[in-house]
Amino acid sequence: MGSEEIRLIVDGKRLDGRGFEDLRPIKMKVGVLKRADGSCYLEMGKNKVVAAVYGPREVHPRHLADPIKAVIRYRYNMAPFSVEERKRPGPDRRSVEISKVSREAIEAIVMKELFPRSGIDIFVEVLQADAGSRTACLNAASVALVDAGVPMKGMISSVAVAKVDDVLVLDPMKEEDNYGQADIPFAFFIRNDRIESIALLQMDGRVSRDEFVQALEMAKRGAMRIYEMQKEAIKTKYITESEEEVNEVE
Amino acid sequence: MKLNDDIILDIRRDYVLGKLRDGERIDGRAFDDYREIKIETGIIDKAEGSALVSIGNTQVIVGIKMQPGEPFPDTPDRGIIITNAELVPLASPTFEPGPPDENSVELARVVDRGIRESEAVDLSKLVIDEGEKVWLVFIDIHALDDDGNLMDASSLAAISALLTTTVPAERFEVGEDFPLPVRDLPVSVTTQIIGDYAVVDPCKDEEYASKNFITITTDSDDNIVAMQKSGSYLMGEETLMEIMDTSIKKARENRKLLKEV
Secondary structure, eight states: OOOSSSOOEETTEETTSOOTTOOOOEEEEEOOOSSSSEEEEEEETTEEEEEEEEEEEEOSSGGGOOSSSOEEEEEEEEOTTSSSSOOOSSOOHHHHHHHHHHHHHHHTTBOGGGSTTEEEEEEEEEEEOOSOHHHHHHHHHHHHHHHTTOOBSSEEEEEEEEEETTEEEESOOHHHHHHSSEEEEEEEEEETTEEEEEEEEEEEEEEOHHHHHHHHHHHHHHHHHHHHHHHHHHHHHHHHHHHHHHHHHO | OHHHHHHHHHHHHHHHHHHHHTTOOTTSOOTTOOOOEEEEEOOOTTSSEEEEEEETTEEEEEEEEEEEEOOOTTOTTSOEEEEEEEOOGGGOTTOOSSSOOHHHHHHHHHHHHHHHHTTOBOGGGOEEETTTEEEEEEEEEEEEEOSSOHHHHHHHHHHHHHHTOEEOTTTTTSSOOEEOOBOOOOEEEEEEEETTEEEESOOHHHHHHOOOEEEEEEOTTSOEEEEEEESSOOBOHHHHHHHHHHHHHHHHHHHHHHHTO
16 A cells, blocks of 8 residues: 555546545446345446345354344355465455444344344455455345345445545545555444444544544445446336336236 | 353353443443553563553554565655454453454555554655665564553554654665654544443453444544444434444544644
């Protein structure tokens, strides 16, 4: 980090032409997998991820079951071809950590007590990674959970803020992540169209306290925009489905 | 057996929470007090640097080993830091032998982030032959006794050990030995979130009462260099900012201990 040779902000614009507070283009499609109880395909810039939710269902192995609430598992997995240099298949330390903090964010909003002795499995595959894949995965997972009909207290919307060339930028892409001065992934708990609290927070790099406060505000504004898109994607699926049903009846 | 343990845990949890409601902690500390911190360095002669840190009853050893190796292709002009944590079974009745679980991975990665992102070790001075050979710095965290807050004990032990590390150039016949160039003192502060309460430097019973914590690491200029929210909980913005301010203040105090190393 902190390499000075590469300029990431040129004439007040980012390398991909975005302003400081622009998100990368986001695409979402709900219910893309036939076998899963809920699923979502999501693109965030060059990130391409797909999330599947299975459950609530029986827990295997059974001794893991909890008699008072559902057990939630979250697996963040990168495909070997998702990055420049082939990634060895299977969990590495980075994915273990990402899976842990992402699961914890989800656990905090799922109404686990409604499903004692059961398990809810969330699998997220990164097909192509380009910085911010953990945020893309959480956004997809959150939508897939809604698609699966898992009762939740609200939604999770996630976005990172980076510091590059001494300014804060929303939703950093690969170059900004690699050569930037700091990366702060956030996930927020949103209920009734309002950000209530922070569900995930990590950070590496170097920022002052004041910069962190600005980053938090920027992330909140970004997360609200993502939240609107998540809502839209879910609505689109169910509106199309109900229209199809109407057509069938006719 | 399992059930008995659960009941005892419940009783402990209630005790911790009951005390917090009265504005107290079970060991009489203020909410932002650390237990006594002791740092001892140079305890393992075979290692390039080492430190034993205790925070109350918690004890952690960090040993630094170094050897020449190949640089990463994208950073041919920098040495490499590799941090690993082993929660060996002697440190706690709940640790089991075997490959690192998510908690030890998280511990190692959060300690690593503090050291890496504060640029505490000047990696550009750890090049033997640019593009071919650089120094690999292995930071191995070995927990001895887990009475809570392994995170801060490990961070303090890691930076203390690095401060006393000598690069073993003579042993590998690549020049003269020299002290490892350390130019910053990252200090982590871990706060346990128990219900509506936030307490710094949790002891084990406080960790039993709640698995939720946040670690904030700052450098010598009070910049934040690493953060990790850990546990299934939601955190309000105000709480976060309060914790951040306390963490910056506490890190300054603990950094003074490092100046004596």
